[in-house]
Amino acid sequence: xxxxxxxxxxxxxxxLAERDYAPTVRDILKGCAISSTxxxxxxxxxxxxxxxxxxxxxxxxxxRLSQKKSVVAVPLLGMIAAGKPIPVPDSDTWTNRTAETxxxxxxxxxxxxxxxxKVKGQSMIDALIDDGDIVLMEPAGSAENGEMVAAWLxxxxxxxxxxxxxxxxxxxxxxxxxxxxxxxxxxDNVEVQGKVIGVIRKL
Numbered sequence: 001x002x003x004x005x006x007x008x009x010x011x012x013x014x015x016l017a018e019r020d021y022a023p024t025v026r027d028i029l030k031g032c033a034i035s036s037t038x039x040x041x042x043x044x045x046x047x048x049x050x051x052x053x054x055x056x057x058x059x060x061x062x063x064r065l066s067q068k069k070s071v072v073a074v075p076l077l078g079m080i081a082a083g084k085p086i087p088v089p090d091s092d093t094w095t096n097r098t099a100e101t102x103x104x105x106x107x108x109x110x111x112x113x114x115x116x117x118k119v120k121g122q123s124m125i126d127a128l129i130d131d132g133d134i135v136l137m138e139p140a141g142s143a144e145n146g147e148m149v150a151a152w153l154x155x156x157x158x159x160x161x162x163x164x165x166x167x168x169x170x171x172x173x174x175x176x177x178x179x180x181x182x183x184x185x186x187x188d189n190v191e192v193q194g195k196v197i198g199v200i201r202k203l
Contacts, residue, residue: 005043007032009052012063022063070106074136076116080150082129083121083180085158104136108198112138115194117150117161124148124161127176132202135161137194148196154189164192 011031015023023031025040034040044063047053056062102116119133127148129135135148143149145165151173152159162173162183171190173183 080117085160123175136198
C-alpha cells in the first residue's frame with residue numbers, strides 16, 4: 001500500500017476504536033491531512049477494490065475494515081493414491097519429511113496438528129475429491145466406520161485414500177467411485193495413518 005493509504009487505514013482503526021462508529025470522508029481528510037475529498041475518495045476506492053475496507057453507499061458512516069483471517073502453515077508431505085495404492089518410502093514420510101508448506105485458514109485446522117497430501121487418482125471422485133486436489137489430514141491411529149482415511153498396507157508398503165470399514169475378520173477400504181473395486185485386507189495388515197478433515201480443491 002502507498003504511505004497515504006497506510007495512514008488512512010491507521011486513522012480508520014483508531015477512529016473506530018475511540019468512537020465506535022466510522023469516520024466520514026471529511027474526517028479522513030482532516031485526520032490524514034489530505035488535500036481534497038476527491039483524493040480521499042480515490043484512496044478509499046482503491047482500498048475497497050483491494051478488499052481492505054467495505055462501504056455501503058446508501059449508509060452514512062458505513063466504512064468498516066475487513067477482518068484479517070489468520071492462517072497456519074501446514075506441511076505438504078507428498079502424494080496419496082485415490083485409486084490403486086502407490087508406494088511411499090516408509091511410514092516416517094507421514095511425520096517428518098516436509099518438502100513444502102501450505103497456508104490454510106486457522107478456522108479450518110483449529111488447534112489440531114494437521115498435514116496435507118496431494119491426491120493422485122479418481123477413486124474418491126464421488127466424495128468430491130479429484131485428482132490433483134489436496135486433502136488435509138489429522139494424524140490418527142484408528143477411525144470410525146465410514147471415515148475417510150490414509151491407510152497403510154503393511155505387506156505391500158503402500159498407502160491409499162479410502163473410506164474404512166472394520167469388520168470382524170477383515171478391513172474393507174471402500175472407494176467413492178463405482179469403477180473401482182474395494183480393497184479387502186486382514187486387520188493386522190492395515191494401519192490408519194490419518195483421517196481427512198478437509199479438502200482443498202484444484203481449480
